Amino acid sequence: MSLIQCETCAGNGEVVTDWNVYLHPPEGSPADAGVKDCSECDGNGWFDDGGYAPTSSR
Ligand SMILES: [Zn+2]
Numbered sequence: 001m002s003l004i005q006c007e008t009c010a011g012n013g014e015v016v017t018d019w020n021v022y023l024h025p026p027e028g029s030p031a032d033a034g035v036k037d038c039s040e041c042d043g044n045g046w047f048d049d050g051g052y053a054p055t056s057s058r
Pocket of ligand 1: 006007008009010011013014038039040041042043044045046
């Protein structure tokens with residue numbers, strides 16, 4: 001099993017939807033203004049290359 005970086009969001013888990021808002025967020029806008037969760041990787045930034053999901057021990 002290995003992790004593959006999502007090409008759509010370059011591993012960020014987010015994709016910029018509006019660069020103007022992203023770079024210059026209007027006053028009072030949320031922290032994630034101008035971006036949205038990547039729909040390709042579900043906002044993870046990485047794909048699980050088959051097998052089983054890694055269990056992060058917390
Ligand atoms: Zn992605």
